[in-house]
Amino acid sequence: xxxxxxxxAGNWKMNGAGPALAxxxxxxxxxxxxxxxxALCPPATLVERMSRALAGxxxxxxxxxxxxxxxxxxxxxxSAEMLADAGASLVILGHSERRAGHDEGDADVAAKVSAxxxxxxxxxxCVGETQAEREAGQALEVVTRQVRASLPAELAGRAFTLAYExxxxxxxxxxxxxxxxxxxxxxxxxxxxxMFGQAGAAPAILYGGSVKPGNAAEILxxxxxxxxxxxGASLKAAxxxxxxxxxxxx
Ligand code: 13P
Numbered sequence: 001x002x003x004x005x006x007x008x009a010g011n012w013k014m015n016g017a018g019p020a021l022a023x024x025x026x027x028x029x030x031x032x033x034x035x036x037x038x039a040l041c042p043p044a045t046l047v048e049r050m051s052r053a054l055a056g057x058x059x060x061x062x063x064x065x066x067x068x069x070x071x072x073x074x075x076x077x078x079s080a081e082m083l084a085d086a087g088a089s090l091v092i093l094g095h096s097e098r099r100a101g102h103d104e105g106d107a108d109v110a111a112k113v114s115a116x117x118x119x120x121x122x123x124x125x126c127v128g129e130t131q132a133e134r135e136a137g138q139a140l141e142v143v144t145r146q147v148r149a150s151l152p153a154e155l156a157g158r159a160f161t162l163a164y165e166x167x168x169x170x171x172x173x174x175x176x177x178x179x180x181x182x183x184x185x186x187x188x189x190x191x192x193x194x195m196f197g198q199a200g201a202a203p204a205i206l207y208g209g210s211v212k213p214g215n216a217a218e219i220l221x222x223x224x225x226x227x228x229x230x231x232g233a234s235l236k237a238a239x240x241x242x243x244x245x246x247x248x249x250x
Contacts, residue, residue: 010234051087062090169209
């Protein structure tokens with residue numbers, strides 16, 4: 001099976017209002033048409049407007065979370081169907097800021113993945129160890145456990161993406177050594193093959209955590225690194241496009 005097409009996805013987190021759409025339009029204008037996938041995941045309030053800003057461009061659009069239910073009495077929540085209706089085709093699930101700040105466990109993430117699949121969204125499922133877990137030598141064990149428990153069986157044969165984001169590397173300017181990134185990505189790939197057989201070779205495994213134009217190319221060239229999930233550096237078109245530029249082409 002051929003290597004997955006690299007994906008560079010920008011996670012805007014709780015940043016960006018109307019004026020930020022100019023950055024999305026600039027990204028749409030500068031994104032390559034083939035060889036690498038480019039995606040933006042803005043806050044929910046911008047999804048529909050951004051779908052118009054990206055129309056006709058190769059840039060894909062995603063949400064940052066969804067509820068496990070398609071609808072109902074869940075004040076403040078957004079369903080996968082609603083994201084799809086607003087123009088999204090992807091959704092980030094299980095980000096560490098959701099796991100830590102909203103008490104989401106692996107079973108919650110797995111339920112959301114199922115909901116995303118039902119709505120026709122491609123899930124980007126995030127995993128990653130805390131600093132304490134890495135210092136205790138538990139990074140591989142934690143990440144492997146999260147992969148196994150966050151991915152429901154019905155993902156077999158469906159399009160999805162993994163993102164390895166060490167919690168201590170997010171927004172800190174710190175990154176793991178290149179060797180540590182490869183080690184974790186290889187462990188994730190082995191787990192995917194164990195869970196899904198041959199189909200476990202298909203999903204791209206993104207790295208996320210302080211990816212910048214200055215370090216992206218060397219990280220993206222590593223074995224089993226199939227792209228990046230970019231936070232802060234995705235808010236400015238010039239920085240984000242510089243990262244995209246450094247990605248290997250399929
Ligand atoms: P930073 O790139 O700002 O470290 O954020 C990474 C991240 O959490 C992307 O989901």
